[in-house]
Amino acid sequence: MSPSSSRRHYSPWAMASIVTAIISLLLAGSMPPVNIAAAIFGVMGLRQIRRNPERYIGRPFCWIAIALVLILAILTAMVQPPLEEGVEQHMVPEQGAEALD
Template sequence: MERDISAPESPRRRYAPWAMTAIVTALVALLFQGSLPPLNIAAAIFALMGLRQIRRRPDRYIGRAFCWLAIALVLILAILTAMLQPPVLDDAPATAPEPRTIEVE
């Protein structure tokens, strides 16, 4: 009942830490409704780092779907925030101008 020492056991695959960080950061950005651009950018960077980590060690890490989901969520939040944000008016009068009257003789 001895174990065969010549066949090393492969370590159990687990989720990449950067992938988990990316999805959590993207969900936090969703809670803030995309109003914090640095948080959105951080989630996208973490997702790219997670994809890189998984590509380098596919025998050890999984979580590619979490990375792509985080990137998609951040892009959707950025697009919706840009579409729904009210435009900034430069030096617009606070009230409507007085109507002009034309005198006819």
């Protein structure tokens, strides 16, 4: 066994989860599919590390990615106003436009 093969490596799923979570952060959580992908990658990374702990590391990356996308989802839901079905949204005229009429 060569020395390089006995060394543990970061899980590819863990790396994908943290990178995807950072991309989601840069997009300000505005793309839910990216958030969901980061969380799924994090879970897959945790599974991979649990199944082969002698080969892979990176649990913190997985947990950080999952926590980050959950926080982003919560903050995005708090900031965006709820959409009401069946109610037309009327634009409020600007004050300057009323003065011109």
